[in-house]
Amino acid sequence: MMNRRGFSRMLLGALGAGALTGAPFRSLEGETRGPPPRGLGRTLPALDPQEPAGFQTAGDLRIDGARLNRWLEEFNRFGRRGEGGVDRLAFSDAAREARAYLRHLMNELGLEVRVDPAGNLLGRREGEDAGLPPLLVGSHIDSVPAGGDYDGALGVLAALEAVATLEERGGRTRHPLEVVSFVNEEDGKTGSRAMAGELRSEDLARMTASGYTVAEGIRRYGGNPERLGNARRRPGSVAGYLELHVEQGAVLDRTKTRIGVVEGIVGIRRWTATVLGAANHAGTTPMDQRKDALLAGARLVEAVNRAATSREGSQVATVGRIEAFPGAANVIPGEVRMSVEVRALSMEEIREVFQEIQGAAEEIEAELDTPISLEEFYLSRAAPSDPRFRQWMEAAAEELGLSHRRMPSGAGHDAQSVAQFAPMGMIFIPSVDGVSHAPEEYSRPGDIEAGGNVLLRTLLKADRELTAATPGTGTPLPS
């Protein structure tokens, strides 16, 4: 009798010449029928009978970059817009069809496919040690309206490509591998937050851009919003999480760096600053008798910028919205309201920047006699990546001769939620011109292949070195 690995090898071999499988594929969510996906499409290297079952050394192990790029191209038929880019909103028909395609690929790879109660799609490949918790690897497949081809989809398909490479080489990891496609990343990180136990009932009732509430959407994906607790992963139940993603900024492209080693996902705090002056006639009130709230506000804008730029580090601070009242050309502004946002890799850094802003506000208030209050209205905690993952990624990039740099992620990702219960690592590849969340989003095929190779090697290093006793890094930082 042929074991499953033997069967999968045979399957991969049969598909080796780039043949179409032609097999119909069915969505686990129901009736969905998409175009038949192509097979794995690589001529297999001869298997070395001496090769050990487990991967002790990565050696010359490489993913099939052409296959990964082709998968990505095929995948982006789901939700393809005539003008370019994709409309693949979470819970939409296009997203369901895309999930059916993923499920088909997972089946082809011999993965055990399931949908958790939050609707996350998971494909599991058993490891050699049944007692070990799984290594989770993936991203999301939903897009923003008129989104790009790479944000999210790359991470899920690269995870499958890593599994396909292991399958072809007959290599088995110690830990089980779980490829995950998270639900609704773009509009609230629904799936990953459910895993972290952070999804609330008001999140479920919220209407999404696809015209379904989150709860309805989860049902459309084959999940069960009444049993969300069962989607939760406790610290220790996942050995580690790895995600490949496009940078969505221009740092790598501008510095011609191939690989970004993500230090963490930045924390965010936002305040409303209210400046009180005295509204008065702009023609009859002499300059030395004014309490101009907008003049004070302008100084505060500068102070916010200075607070971020006057220190070392990657922290950023922004005033993005400002309103002056009463808002007439011939009236001295009596009140100004503006947003103040600070982002940094740790909540402590954010606190320090904010303290400087507060100090500046007090000085402006005293000088111009315009009381300034700062009231917080939003907080999102920083999620540092695991230092070991950073080292493994750097070692992998070195082995592959790829330039790399450490950098924060200024955008939110599923990895942020996963960091609450497991050690997390994240790899960035360049976005050309830093364009993202737009049809013009583009990453070069060579960079996609490089990212896939770093993903595979990092995964194998994590598999070798993480132990069952590895604690999560998810302890929330003090604010």
Ligand SMILES: [Zn+2]
């Ligand atoms: Zn994304």
